[in-house]
Amino acid sequence: MDFNKLGLEDSFLKNLQSLNFKEMTKIQELSLPIALQNKDVVAKAKTGSGKTVAFGIPLVNKLDVKKFKIQSLVLAPTRELANQIALEIRKLSRHIHNVKVLTLTGGVPFKPQVASLYHGAHIIVGTPGRVLKHIDEDNINFENLNTLVLDEADKMLDMGFYEDISKIIDALPKNRQSMLFSATYEENIEKLANDILNSPTFVEIEDEQKVKITQKFYECDESIKTSLIPSIISSNAAKTTLIFCNMKIKCDELADDLDKLGLDVLTLHSDLEQRDRDEIITIFANKSYPILIATDVASRGLHIDDIDLVINYDLARDEKVHTHRIGRTARAGKGGVAISLYTQDDDDKVQDLKECFDDIIEDNIENIHDNPDFKIDSEYRSIFINGGKKHKLRAGDILGALTASIGLPKDAIGKINSMDFCSYVAVEKQYLDKALNGLSKNKIKGKYFRVFEK
Known part of the structure; x- marks a missing residue:
């Protein structure tokens, strides 16, 4: 389905064309016609399905730029996701002059945000904790708000934000449109939806799970894990590789070891300043480095397309985290490859994951062959x-x-x-x-x- 079927203004359609948005993704096709009628929507959609555009277009379409008041609020679980949502909304609205999109997240100074709120904004994108702090200190006025979006609602609840979200909603006008996007629809999400939405339409991508991710598991000694990385990357001819470790110190150690092997590597974890984290995400997404090593701060909410390979250097702590990790290589309906390394001590975790994923292939490290014709480098x-x-x-x-x-x-x-x-x-x-x-x-x-x- 083309975007020109939505009844958007010509200037909006031209902007979408300039952004290379030609046909809608499935979640956009299902949710946009409803959301553009100002109706509440609950959408079950994974990261990478195009959901930011699915809620971004309705926000921009109803925006009254002449009214310099906060008209929309988007809540997201992490700073990284909030920043990327804000960037996407700015792109979607660039055919309109002087649209101000303001991010309110933790990990950055509070006072400059107060000053920005004083000068006004049209759209707020933020994390629940920081938005609630501004509400508590009377820095923010939602009297003119007409739209609320909860993105990755399941992640926000997993992080313990239910109470914060409830307090934020109490501060919003009752007469508003609400949209909730979640990768899962468990009991806690259903309760949240019932609490805050008004007769919502539920949409879901039925065949979303058919996206093919090839999963291979290799048992090996801890001491040889690092030496396997170059061969795993070259044998899969991966131009972009995302490696997950459970601990920040392991990220740094692995980065040092791979650097000694002559590989260009970036690291991403919570010890880094927000400015540095934004820069790392940007230059990796620019394909300026072939490898990013990250803790699970990067397993969710990063809009980085075309990641060829995910390597679990350490097994994820649970099935949900594993799902989000390997999903980095299957964005926008594309398939991908995920390799997991484990030791004998991880046997229980492996068995648990096998019960959740019936497509896991157990392979032998002797079958990992280096490809001498492939250079691990960035263009x-x-x-x-x-x-x-x-x-x-x-x-x-x-x-x-x-x-x-x-x-x-x-x-x-x-x-x-x-x-x-x-x-x-x-x-x-x-x-x-x-x-x-x-x-x-x-x-x-x-x-x-x-x-x-x-």
Whole structure:
């Protein structure tokens, strides 16, 4: 089903086309016609199914930009997901001038958020704890709110946010549209939906589980796990690999070991500052590094498409976490490969997982053969520019500087991420020095910006 069947304005449709949204995903096709009628919706949909667009389009479509009041609230379980939802909504609304989307999450300073709220916003995207803190301190006014979205509601309840969510909802107008998205629909989600939604329509992707993820389990000694990683990656010809460890210290140790083997690696865990975590996610999504090692902070809510391979260096603590981990390699209906390494001490966990997944293949490490013809490397490297939207620097300005002013071919430039105060652009490695020298010596929109390789 095409987006032009939804009755959206031409400017909205042109923006969707510019974002390369051609046909709706299944969850969009099921939920959008209902949500655009201002009706409540409960959608059972996994991460990567296109649900951000499914609730983002109705938010943007009903937005009255001339009314500079908070009109929509989106609650998400993690800072990473909240930031990515906000980015997606900004893209969906870029055909409308002066839309302000504000993120309210923990892990970042509180006072600047207070100042931003004082200056106003149209749409708030936040985590329950931080949003509730602003409510408690009377920093936020929801009198004009007309839409509430709970994204990954099951994860929020797993994290113990039920009471916070209830308190937030008590502060919202009763006359509103509510949409709830969840990967599961267990009893606690059903209770939440009954408490906060008004005669909702339930939609579900019936054949969602048919997305094929090839799962292989290998028993091995702890001492040889690291040495297996290069062969696992090369034998699967994986250009992007996400490796999960249970402990932050193990992420750092594995990163050091793989670095000694000559592999470019990023790490992501909760000890990192939010700014650093955002940067790591951005440059990995830009395909500027081939490997990301992460704790389960990255197993949910990261909108990174085209991850070829997931490796469970440590087995997940339970079936739910395992499901979310391997789902990173099956976004937007695509299949993928997930490899799990375990020791004899993990036999009970393996048996539990086998009861939940009937497609697990137990294999022997002797069958892992290195592919000498495959190089574990990335095609791009990211350049950091210390200017962003607050400096009136847009992605198109950066693209123009690299192509028209510096002379790079357009197909040598990958993703460009323009944030509030900085930007990142992925450039093919062979053009990296030329791009760095050109950007440091030439103005962009009449200004000089500092640039660094990342």
